[in-house]
Amino acid sequence: MNILKQKIRKNKSITLQEIIDSWLLYKKCKLKESTYYRYQYIIKKYILPNFGEEKTTFLEHYDFNIFIEKLVENLSPKTAKDIIIVLKSILKYAERKYNIDCKLDLITLPKYQQEEIQILSKKEKKQLEEMCYKNATLRNIGILVCLNTGIRIGEICALTWKDINLETDTLAINKTMQRIYKDKNNTIILIDTPKSKKSIREIPISKKMHSMLLSIKINNKISGNEFFLTGENDKFIEPRSYQYMFKKCLKECNIQEYNFHVLRHTFATNCIEIGMDVKSLSEILGHASVDITLNKYVHSSLKTKKTYLEKL
Secondary structure, three states, rough: OOOHHHHHHHOOEEEHHHHHHHHHHHOOOOOOOOOOOHHHHHHHHHHHHHHHHOHHHHHHHHHHHHHHHHHHHHHHHHHHHHHHHHHHHHHHHHHHOOOOOOHHHOOOOOOOOOOOOOOOOOOHHHHHHHHHHHHOHHHHOOOOOOOOHHHOOHHHHHOOOHHHHHHOEEEEEEEEEEEEOOOOOOOOOOEEOOOOOOOOOEOOOHHHHHHHHHHHHHHHOOOOOOOOOOOOOOOOOHHHHHHHHHOOOOOOOOOOOOOHHHHHHHHHHHHHHOOOOOOHHHHOOOOOOOOHHHHHOOOOOOHHHHHHHHHH
16 A cells, blocks of 8 residues: 555544644744633533544535524524634645545635614713713713714723824724633633724824823823723723723713624714715724725615705
8 A cells, every 4th residue: 555545544533623633733823812711611511422423434425504504593603603614724734645536625704793883972972071071980981082083992901001192192002801711611801902904093183182191191100001990000900890880980970781893883974974985984983995894884765865865
């Protein structure tokens, strides 16, 4: 038996668990730490319990669309899609390295319909702003910063005062904070670079925001290295806790419950309404492409379309 036939026969006895171990080693140096741990969590929670002990002969004949259907029944389409993307990457690696035909072209991703974004009404926005200005704690000012810059919850939690330049009136976004699963049962707080290169950005600060931040910096004797939300070097507020605090603020204002992301959506929608060009908004939001901004926030009403058509 030649070496190639011996290799192929040997590959047929490999389990998916062994393929995954090899894939994770291959991926570890290519991925951000947070992404690596997220993949690891998906694998341990969803993939290994179903296929870990299965050998390559099974993988070559199994219809993975059956697995997808089960995922969609119990999970959101977005979560199911994330799991299948990881699984397909593993199977693609198996095909290339171990000469296994997993029939990737027959695996279909679940349809993911983007949910309609929620924004604060003008009345709700005014109520929230008034409460935050009246009770101007660092945590409440953080809400105002997000409402006026569109930064994400992980970005405001990781923000330090040295990231704020009051001479150039800019806000530097260069890191984010998130709680991730290090293994199936344990989580850790990780401060890392943002999700994409475009997410590393500088955002202009308005004159109103400048005055407020300068006053806070002077009154709290800020030196620069402190976390923005706490004013302390060794103490931060993680996204999960800040989300809880935000919902308490909404309750105090008699505003219905929203996810923290409503601040970002409200900022972006307001920018479009006042006529900001999509390219500038996309850069402020840190989107990977202008298309994301267009698809998410730029929607013409029937009235607007009719007005343009009347001009023809």
